[in-house]
Amino acid sequence: MNSTKSIVRPPRIGSPLIAGVIFSIIWLAIGALLLSFLLYFSGMKENNLPQYSLAVHGFSALAGGFVSGKRSGAKGWYQGALLGLIYGITVLTIGFLAADSGLSAKSAMMLLAAVLAGAFGGMIGVNLKK
Structure with a gap:
């Protein structure tokens, strides 16, 4: 009998963009949970919630841009900005479908912040790849 152990590895996501979107959604869930706990257990007011x-x-x-840039290995700003755009459009679409929120200056600011933060994260991710 051959008693070798087989190593089971989790599947690796091939596309850097899809991996970045998945990681950004995971961080969004963690952040939303943290904000919920802060709102419930601390003296934080709901008026401060949009900034947070x-x-x-x-x-x-x-x-997400960091992960996308690190996995792509090149053009991190492009990968990160594209990720930020996809992330922002996804969040706005979910907000429109779930909460019937429309487009406003705040949603445009969130989209711009997501694109810029994603591009910055992509640049950092590419430069840390070694």
Whole structure:
């Protein structure tokens, strides 16, 4: 009998863009959960929530851009900006379908912040690839 152990590896996502979107959505879920806990357990007011949610969106796009840029290995700003655009459009579409929110200056600001944060994260990710 042959008693060798086989190593089971999780599947690796081939596309850097899809991997970045998945990581940004994971960070969005963590940030939303953290904001919910802060809102419930601390003295934080609901009036401050839009600023904190913009920061969570920016960090999520930054993290997704980082992953996307690191996995692509080249053109990190492009990969990250594209990720930020896809992330922002996805969040706006979900907001439109779930909460019937329309387009406004705040949604345009969130989209711009996601694109810029994603591009910055992509540049960092490409430069840390070694």
